[in-house]
Amino acid sequence: MQTNTIGLSSLLVMKKMRVFAVALIFLGTLITQPAIGAVKSGSSCTKAGIKSVSAGKTYTCVKSGKKLVWNKGVAIPVAKPSPAASAAPAPSASAGPAKVSFNPWASSFVTEDMTLTAIASTSKYLGDVKPSSAYKLVLDPAITDSDRAWITKMLDYTNGAFTDVLQGRITVYLGTTHTWSATAMRAAGQWVGDPNGTYPCSDGTRDAYCAGEDVALMIYSDIYKPNSNYRWDVGRRSTPAHELFHNVQFTLGGRNLGPEDPAHIPRWLMEGSANYFGYYMVEKLGLDTYSNGRGQQVTFNRAYKSVVPLAQYDDFASDPYGIGQAATEYLIASIGFENFLNIWKFTKSEGTFAKGFAKATGIELNDFYTKFEAARGSMKIGSL
Numbered sequence: 001m002q003t004n005t006i007g008l009s010s011l012l013v014m015k016k017m018r019v020f021a022v023a024l025i026f027l028g029t030l031i032t033q034p035a036i037g038a039v040k041s042g043s044s045c046t047k048a049g050i051k052s053v054s055a056g057k058t059y060t061c062v063k064s065g066k067k068l069v070w071n072k073g074v075a076i077p078v079a080k081p082s083p084a085a086s087a088a089p090a091p092s093a094s095a096g097p098a099k100v101s102f103n104p105w106a107s108s109f110v111t112e113d114m115t116l117t118a119i120a121s122t123s124k125y126l127g128d129v130k131p132s133s134a135y136k137l138v139l140d141p142a143i144t145d146s147d148r149a150w151i152t153k154m155l156d157y158t159n160g161a162f163t164d165v166l167q168g169r170i171t172v173y174l175g176t177t178h179t180w181s182a183t184a185m186r187a188a189g190q191w192v193g194d195p196n197g198t199y200p201c202s203d204g205t206r207d208a209y210c211a212g213e214d215v216a217l218m219i220y221s222d223i224y225k226p227n228s229n230y231r232w233d234v235g236r237r238s239t240p241a242h243e244l245f246h247n248v249q250f251t252l253g254g255r256n257l258g259p260e261d262p263a264h265i266p267r268w269l270m271e272g273s274a275n276y277f278g279y280y281m282v283e284k285l286g287l288d289t290y291s292n293g294r295g296q297q298v299t300f301n302r303a304y305k306s307v308v309p310l311a312q313y314d315d316f317a318s319d320p321y322g323i324g325q326a327a328t329e330y331l332i333a334s335i336g337f338e339n340f341l342n343i344w345k346f347t348k349s350e351g352t353f354a355k356g357f358a359k360a361t362g363i364e365l366n367d368f369y370t371k372f373e374a375a376r377g378s379m380k381i382g383s384l
């Protein structure tokens with residue numbers, strides 16, 4: 001049961017709060033400065049033939065004498081907005097001013113091109129989502145109407161996006177206290193986390209968010225405690241979609257087995273993809289922006305000041321969330337969202353993560369880890 005339960009430890013939540021405070025301080029300077037790593041004509045690049053998009057131009061890396069430099073660039077024609085697009089403003093993630101391009105498994109690129117390519121691929125795969133309330137919601141009456149409204153909107157949208165996968169099987173517990181969650185789950189004969197714990201997936205001190213095979217639990221005890229100073233920051237906003245994405249993972253790949261099992265899927269991928277999807281949904285529904293979530297978890301995250309290989313992020317103590325989110329963007333931008341989901345599907349059918357990963361992505365797992373480390377400098381991981 002425990003190996004199949006994904007929860008944030010209270011330590012991690014605290015860590016996220018601290019990181020967010022740092023992010024706020026830097027936000028003001030971030031807006032006025034050009035993107036770090038933006039391509040300039042004549043500046044050095046790493047590999048002949050690679051392309052990068054910056055400020056409306058596509059640049060190509062060319063040889064100039066003994067050096068490799070970005071060429072003059074070719075202006076990208078600006079597409080006229082369609083009448084439909086101007087009538088209903090789309091989220092910025094899916095309506096960028098210039099078409100971005102990203103070469104699969106590139107080692108040098110503009111971070112935003114990777115991120116926007118991944119987001120565009122996700123939107124394309126999901127298509128025109130019809131929100132679906134085909135899941136069971138067990139609701140703490142103390143949840144306010146306005147919180148229930150945005151949370152169920154996110155649950156409905158996520159459930160509708162994966163309706164073929166989830167098939168109405170999921171029960172979602174949405175509460176304000178750990179006592180409520182323990183009582184409600186026991187009454188229903190369900191549980192997540194330590195079977196001998198007092199509360200489901202929590203020691204009862206902080207917010208708890210977790211998922212099992214057919215259950216998701218969100219307890220916003222920090223927000224709802226008397227005289228709370230906590231607020232709906234971008235991290236908390238992402239949690240309903242984050243947890244439902246774990247349900248998608250479990251449905252496609254089965255319960256995640258322990259690290260000693262060959263079918264074990266590493267934490268960087270389980271948590272990084274749930275993080276990615278949570279922030280994707282935050283932006284999609286206009287609750288906050290993807291870049292705020294990414295800034296907090298990836299770019300401004302001091303956990304990544306020292307460079308540790310991605311492959312080693314397979315526990316919760318090492319913070320697999322942010323680096324895994326960057327790796328998720330890299331994977332989706334390289335192979336597309338559908339193939340990305342196949343990692344879970346094929347891990348189940350092939351019996352090992354290494355085989356499932358290779359079948360879904362077209363490259364061996366070790367090759368991927370090598371490519372990721374080569375590309376890492378372009379991803380803004382703990383870079384500020």
Ligand SMILES: [Zn+2]
Binds near residue numbers: 242
């Ligand atoms: Zn998670």
